[in-house]
Amino acid sequence: MNQPQNQLPEFQKSAPLWRDERVLRIAGQVLFLILLAAAIVGLIDNMLDNMRRQGLQPDFTFFRLTSGFDIGEHLIPYDRTSTFARAFLVGLLNTLLVSGLGILIATLLGVFFGVCRLSTNFLVRQVARGYIEFLRNIPLLVLLIFLYVGVFIQLPRLREALVLPGPTLLSNRGVAIPGLVAGPTFQTYRLVLVGALLLAAGVWIGLTWQARRSGRAPLTLVWSLLAFLAAAAAGWIWLPSPPLILEPPAVQGLRVVGGVTLSPEFMALLTGLSIYTSAFIADVVRAGIQSVSRGQVEAAKSLGLPAGLILRLIVFPQALRVIVPPLTSQYLNLTKNSSLAVAIGFPELFHVSGTILNQSGRTVEVIILSMGTYLSISLITSALMNWYNQRVRLVER
């Protein structure tokens, strides 16, 4: 003990640079980033090298070239003289269409089966359980192929088409449902719709203003929706002939005339995606409902509320907070899973990308673009759902 106790030992005064933890951390991260960058640069260098050997250079301008292939189903005008970019857009719109409809149907079915899973009726409970357990444990691709190969293209030929009420025609050419066709007064009716929209916006603003003044929350959304519908209905009655006419499909020779024909590929994809995802949504809904404490239901019962109102007013609003985050990921799964349509030939984004790739030989560019598109859809959807989730959370007490 020659050294006085209160003096600090030499090493604590200033650690050398190579033993200072702060410096080490930064150095480690820099090293990590450098290694990562080196790896990526190496891979890309290899890729460019290989592409050069095949006489290619990364270049996105080919999207302006003529595609030269047909797409069976398109929401916007398209033919084989259109550009690759337009073909890509057609695919994207088809993906959005099938995902949107799929999400709608899957949610309805999922909520239905989720509630059935908790029914007091033994049989209903077991049927729902069988539905969920069956669908959750099979691959979606097998389901899609089964629906396409085993169901939709094995429907009877058009001449012997099954006719369901509607009228809906089921045949191996697809499902024909009645469609809406613009009548002679449709131009005028569009103006009416614009007016109705303005009215609804007015009601919305007025109610919001009033709410801020009086401090009471009126049903803003409901009232503006009602205003819109009332104006639209009034316009419909006021016009001499209905602006939109329901046109039933009819068989004429070898094809269907009138209505909207949904192809077997589309139907198989939509059905498969909807029922597959509905099983997962059903489980999400069940878990959400079970997370609402029993006391809430008992309290509602003791207030004399009927079962339907208990579900709607007490259970669902509280369950929603638990349901929304996993529901978002199910919606995203459905959207991403729509890419499996490539196996049954529905021209959605991934399928069209594959065709573009085959036609143009531009592997890297097409893959980057299609992955980027899926990524953007995912990020936008989850951003929207996060926003909604926060609104639901505001209710929390």
Add this chain to the structure above:
Amino acid sequence: MAGELVTRQQALPPPGENASLIGWARKNLFSSWFNTLQTLLALGLLALLLRPALVWLFEQAEWRVIQDNFRLLMTGQYPIDQLWRVWLCLHLLAAILGLTWGVWVRGWWYIGGAILLILAVLAALARDPAVRLHLLILVGSALFGVGLGWVGGRRLLGRTLTGAWVLYFPLVLLIIRGISGGEGEFRLVPSNFWGGLLLTFLLTVVGIVVSFPLGILLALGRRSQLPAIRWVSTAYIELIRGVPLITILFMASTMVPLFLPSGVTIDRVLRAMVGITLFSAAYLAENVRGGLQAIPHGQYEAAQALGLSGFHTMTLIILPQALRIVIPVLVGQFISLFKDTSLVTTIGLLDLLGIGRSILANPQYISYQHEVLVFITFIYWSFSFLMSLLSQRLETALGVGQR
């Protein structure tokens, strides 16, 4: 005082409700008019769907197509004289599963018994003597495993069992692939000969085994205090989770060859494995992160107070607890990985679904779509369902949520 204790019995339910079938039915099926309506609707639906399904299953379907192509569906084009290697893997699996059952599960004997009984019946029905022998060995090794596990117990065999599971998967790969060169009994079988259910399993196994450590690293990276590592991990996870598996598989099959220096080639199955592993790692990372977040901060502080290094804190304190919490989720992830391997069909590999489709492309079997697809669905379903049952059991055995 004693009298009070005696009267504190639980009141018995009224006899009608539980004792008789009619009482049960009245309570569960016909308690009100609405309930009765539900029962009738459900019955009607069942009759409408089940009757034609059963009639088709037992009367109309012609299962010959499955019989004729059974070997293809199971192992694809794996050389016939090397099939014993596949059987060897199954025997080892039966032994390890039996051991697990004896050590950890120790219940649900009726399910285990049913599986063994089915195997025994299949052995009795088998026409090929080699198949019969192998099925009997399968039953024998499973029973041996159960017996050993039952006698050895958790304390003696718990660690060994974990080790056996960890070793099993690389061993299977080695047995199936063989050693390079030569024409002998243990020759190399290139991966383009792997097919059917065998390929499905191998893809799943490789996906699980390789993506597991990768997923843990990514999860730790995402929670790291070093921003560079955190950002890179997060970006990777979000990027992979934002795109469909099919695009990743497609990228792996078309772009991986471009990334490699010229002259280096890897085969298609390996490319698919790379794609599946990269995909699965991102999802696993999110699951593991869930477990890591559930560990209270006190655990870290306690470990620090004991003077453990960061590495030891993770491997000895945090990860064992975090992984235990997420075991059910991980099993769910593995089930979906098993189902997702069917997507390799779209890049031209002949897994169970791919082989099924190629059988259907044969003009001889072109009208048997229903039989082949129902059979494939049944196989996928039964394995996934068994795994989910096991995970529930594991959950209770490990006491998840009770510690």
